[in-house]
Amino acid sequence: MNTAQHKIGSGFGARSTADDVLAGVDLSGRLAIVTGGYSGLGLETTRALTKAGARVVVPARRPDAAREALAGLERVEVDDLDLGDLESVRGFAERFLASGRTIDFMIDNAGIMACPETRVGPGWETQFATNHLGHFALVNRLWPAIEPGGARVVSVSSRGHHNSGVRWDDIHWRQGYDKWQAYGQAKTANVLFAVHLDRLGRDRGIRAFALHPGGILTPLQRHLAKEEMVERGWIDEQGELLHPEIFKTPEQGAATQVWAAASPQLDGMGGVYLEDCDIAEPAVEGDESGGVKDWAIDPEQAARLWTLSAELTGVNAFA
Secondary structure, three states: OOOOOOOOOOOOOOOOOHHHHHOOOOOOOOEEEEOOOOOHHHHHHHHHHHHOOOEEEEEEOOHHHHHHHHOOOOOEEEEEOOOOOHHHHHHHHHHHHHOOOOOOEEEEOOOOOOOOOOEEOOOEEHHHHHHHHHHHHHHHHOHHHHHHHOOEEEEEOOHHHHHOOOOOOOOOOOOOOOHHHHHHHHHHHHHHHHHHHHHHHHHHOOEEEEEEOOOOOOHHHHHOOHHHHHHOOOEOOOOOEOOOOOOOOHHHHOHHHHHHHHOHHHOOOOOEEEEOOEEOOEOOOOOOOOOEOHHHHOHHHHHHHHHHHHHHHOOOOOO
C-alpha cells in the first residue's frame, strides 16, 4: 500500500510533554473542543491548550465533576454530553452552533476501554458506539462550525487498534464478546474515521489525524481489576508501576494529540496516524511495539465505515 505513513523527524519524542510541543505556539483567539477534557489525558490537553492561550470547550458526561476538575483554569467552559446517547450529541451540537462560534481544533479524546459487554441505543456494542459512533455524529453535527475555521480534527486512537480490524460480519459483537478485541475494533474505527474525514475535508482546508498517545495509567483503566493489571505486568501488588520507563506521564501522553492539533510542523498534512509526536511508520508483521496496521489506514475500509456510520447515526455532513 502506498502510504504517507513515514516519520518526518519532528524533533520530539516519547518523553516530550504537551508544553514542550506548544513552546512558542500562540493560540490566543483560537477555540478547541476536547471531549472528556477533564480527566486523564484530556485534562492535561485542556491545561496545555489554555496555557498557550486557547479557549477550550469541554463536553462532559459528568459536567459537575468536570467543573470541579477544571476549577482554576482560565478560558474553559463545560457543557453536557454523553457520547453514547445520540440525542445528547444532538443537544450539545445545537447549543454550540447557536453560539455562532467556529472551531479551530476538534479533539475527540473521550473514550472507554475493555469494559464488560454492555449495549447502548438500539443494541450497539458500547465501545464502538461511544468511541466511534458518538464522535462520528458529533463531528458531523458540528461541521458548520468546523469548516469555516479551517480546523484540525484529532481522533485519539490507540495501539490497541492492533488487536482487531473492523469485524464487518459482526460489528456489534452479537456472537460472543471479547473486551480487548472490541476495544481494538473501536480504536481501528477511530483511525479510519480520520482517514476518510481528511479525504472529504482537505479541499476545504480541514485536516484530520489519528494517534496513539502512549501507555499511561489514567481513569481509562477504570474497568480493569487490579488483578488484571498485575497479570498484564503493568503494576505490582501494591499498585506501583513495574515499568515506568515504558509508561508515560499524563503530560507526556497528551503531547501527541496537542501536537496533532496545533503544531505548524503538520501544516499541509493529514489523514495519517501519529505516535510519540511524529507520524508513525507502518506496523511490521509480528512486531507489536508500534506503527499502524494496514487495516486502519485502508481508504476503501475508511469509506465503507463512513457510509455505515452515517446509516447507523442518521448524520452525514457530506450527504
